[in-house]
Amino acid sequence: MSQAVPKSIGLEYPNDDESKKFEKIATHIHKSSQDASFWVANEIAQLIRQRQKQGKNAVLGLATGSTPTKVYDYLVQFHKEEGLSFKNVITFNLDEYYPMKADSVHSYVRFMNEHLFDHIDIKEKNIHIPDGTLDKEDVRDFCKAYEEKINTAGGIDIQVLGIGRTGHIGFNEPGSSLKSKTRLVRLDRVTRLDAASDFFGLENVPTKAITMGVGTIMAAKRVILMAWGEGKSRVIEQSVEGEIRESVPATFLQYHENCEFIIDSAAASFLTRVKTPWLVTECEWNDKLIKKATLWLSEKLDKAILKLTNEDYNEYGMGNLVAEIGSAEHINIKVFNELQHSITGWPGGKPNTDDSQRPERKDPYPKRSLIFSPHPDDDVISMGGTLLRLVDQGHQVHVAYQTSGNIAVFDDEVIRFLDFATDIQEGNTELEKKFSEVRAFLSSKSPGQVDSPEIQQIKGLIRKGEALAACRYCGVEEKNAHFQNLPFYETGTVKKRPHSEEDIQITYDLLNEVKPHQIFAAGDLSDPHGTHRVCLQIIYEAVDRLVADKVDWIDDCYLWLYRGAWQEWDIADMEMAVPIGPKDMERKKNAIFKHQSQKDAAMFPGNDEREFWQRAEQRNTETARKYNQLGMAEYEAMEGFVRYKFK
Known part of the structure; x- marks a missing residue:
């Protein structure tokens, strides 16, 4: 199958320790979300099999939403095709909207049944999901009992997470405490906007949810956070390379000793080693990377391309490029011409002209x-x-x-x-x-x-x-x-x-x-x-x-x-x-x-x-x-x- 990311815009980004020097969380970049999901599912399956050999349970913290669905598809596949049993698996879901009926199309109970539980041999008593049907006065006791059940099970072995645009993990919105436990929370407007399409309108999205706390998540023995697509690229950069702060709850994961971010190439696009690799490591320069670096430098300094100097390139980690090409002037002219040749008022090709420097062919005409x-x-x-x-x-x-x-x-x-x-x-x-x-x-x-x-x-x-x-x-x-x-x-x-x-x-x-x-x-x-x-x-x-x-x-x-x-x-x-x-x-x-x-x-x-x-x-x-x-x-x-x- 063809990759979703066009080969014409793919970049080979460095992956050595030096290139990761701004990253405060171990981050593994896969070419596609499908590849990444298989990797995560395979790790979960290995844990389950290992615990089966030891005669022990595997305790999983599970997430909902579009991010983990392919992971669940692979786990179902492993069960049906490879005989992976889930009889020794205990699960605790991160969250649930409140109030929410279990049979609602928006319920996370229904989501987990449709995507995973109905297709595997897990014991019903081993499934735990926050209850969105509780009376409000019963929620606090439920949350306390939820924490106790996690502790009784021996703690969570692998906690699977997605991430929201606000940097929330679970429904721990900006402002959540590092030590917060399972509780009822009010949802951020951005979170509700992101969910509005599923509910056919913002007015139908619940304003509250029951969620595991940041402290509950941090207590897991291992945490795997997944993110796909460019829409998550900025918050991934903030979480992995930014300062720890309550306004981006995912940054708390920098404190975790066994946390890894598993992301696709699109979600990685704002990480330094992908966006500006010349700032962290020696680059092997090709035409694509030269163009990318020069345009970045031009924008960074608010200078037109042809005004960039040798000193500008040297100051921003591109001295070896100048040494390789010869001078800033040579680089500038090369990139300027490439950019100029990309501009055309004839997207179908201009007939009866020299098309050697145009993006589209002159013939045939009309197209x-x-x-x-x-x-x-x-x-x-x-x-x-x-x-x-x-x-x-x-x-x-x-x-x-x-x-x-x-x-x-x-x-x-x-x-x-x-x-x-x-x-x-x-x-x-x-x-x-x-x-x-x-x-x-x-x-x-x-x-x-x-x-x-x-x-x-x-x-x-x-x-x-x-x-x-x-x-x-x-x-x-x-x-x-x-x-x-x-x-x-x-x-x-x-x-x-x-x-x-x-x-x-x-x-x-x-x-x-x-x-x-x-x-x-x-x-x-x-x-x-x-x-x-x-x-x-x-x-x-x-x-x-x-x-x-x-x-x-x-x-x-x-x-x-x-x-x-x-x-x-x-x-x-x-x-x-x-x-x-x-x-x-x-x-x-x-x-x-x-x-x-x-x-x-x-x-x-x-x-x-x-x-x-x-x-x-x-x-x-x-x-x-x-x-x-x-x-x-x-x-x-x-x-x-x-x-x-x-x-």
């Missing part, structure tokens, strides 16, 4: 450009300016909407559209009956309840109509809008199925039908719900299959990766930057406005409460500002792309 959009609005949010430019320059633009996006539509939108339909077809008793049934369902619907198939279909049609409106506005022919409705997404909940052969085949067939000269796809590692990651993985697997099948058109095709609504590529990674003028920026925003169900308030805003058009505008103008500060021409806005090289 068939296929833009994959994970949700029905990602195309215009993330690369709307480039899409408009491709259309304006005469290329045949296709858009593939990979998922229906139906769960992101508010219930009231369904009522509004059915109201309109019944008014138009007044007297249509069948439609009026359907409307009455939909109203009855929605009026009794509880937060997070899965919509009926009929309502899911209506919500999908609403988003389809908006996507078609945006296509018409941008000049994309309706026949070139492809609605894939990939099956992995169609669960009616935030949690999706693993992608399957059917998803890959649908994508393979579309690619073979269009035979594009250019593919644009969302290379987003920050998507908080994982849909972008899965959609990209499906594209990679379909493309790998096309390469293996030696289809004739694939050799003449480029795959460009854009970013989603959460984060932009680093300038050092961008291989094509498309300027957007003021007029086209307005056109891009108007295209985003066509997605009316996502306007004003989106169902899943992530951790940024601004509207998507505001995020897009700020991100594009910030990219242009950075290019300008580096010494490039001043543009209104820019969209960036990284090229993925086929195997």
Whole structure:
């Protein structure tokens, strides 16, 4: 399977003791979350087997959320395929929302049963999870008893943790004490915002939770904290390299004698040895690292690239680079030219020109450009300016909407559209009956309840109509809008199925039908719900299959990766930057406005409460500002792309 991180932006980061000199917690970086999860699951399995040979129990502290799910998948696999028994395992879960019914879709009891306990031979009496159904006056006694049970079991052997954006571990929010024990806590607003999508709205997220304390966690014999994705990269850097402080509870783990952070390459991106390795060790310089270091130095000193001096390089750990290349001037000119050559107003290639210094080929012209959009609005949010430019320059633009996006539509939108339909077809008793049934369902619907198939279909049609409106506005022919409705997404909940052969085949067939000269796809590692990651993985697997099948058109095709609504590529990674003028920026925003169900308030805003058009505008103008500060021409806005090289 292809890696989720494009090879074109991968960096070989140092891993010696000197490179880790700023790290205060042992940190192991894996290429992918899947590799890391296997590593953690394997350690847990080894402990269980070792204790079985000794005739002893293995006591595990377990976490919930998206981070450990793959670990649990591997443990279930070890049980079913390798005979790993859990009869000697005692578990204590970190936390639970309060109040929370055990059978609720949001309950951690249900989560653990679905992901682990229902699939292994663990004894029911050995499972311990904080009780969200207690009367408030009983919580304190329960928490005290929970601590006593942990002690009676001999203490926790391995405590598995995730980490929140506030640096919380368990539900120990900023301000938690190092010696805190299991207790009832009030949840931070950021934590509740991060959970809002699972609860279909911030107003539905509980304000309290029962959690093990920091002191309880610190008493574990071994602690393994896991983190995946760029969204966790800053808090990982603060926790591993920062000062110990109550405002980032994970920093307390620096005191633990047997704690290790297990992270993927995306979550490691702000660690010094990854982000700026020249500050901690001697580097083996290549073109990619030279560009990254030079741009970092330019930004650090607020100097244009061509103004950097030998002394600047020497002062920031790059003296050996100057010695190797010859002078700052040689480095500056080299990087300046690379950066300048990445800028193009012709994302489909400029015909009848020398293309040797351009990111895209001049031929063939016009090109068939296929833009994959994970949700029905990602195309215009993330690369709307480039899409408009491709259309304006005469290329045949296709858009593939990979998922229906139906769960992101508010219930009231369904009522509004059915109201309109019944008014138009007044007297249509069948439609009026359907409307009455939909109203009855929605009026009794509880937060997070899965919509009926009929309502899911209506919500999908609403988003389809908006996507078609945006296509018409941008000049994309309706026949070139492809609605894939990939099956992995169609669960009616935030949690999706693993992608399957059917998803890959649908994508393979579309690619073979269009035979594009250019593919644009969302290379987003920050998507908080994982849909972008899965959609990209499906594209990679379909493309790998096309390469293996030696289809004739694939050799003449480029795959460009854009970013989603959460984060932009680093300038050092961008291989094509498309300027957007003021007029086209307005056109891009108007295209985003066509997605009316996502306007004003989106169902899943992530951790940024601004509207998507505001995020897009700020991100594009910030990219242009950075290019300008580096010494490039001043543009209104820019969209960036990284090229993925086929195997």
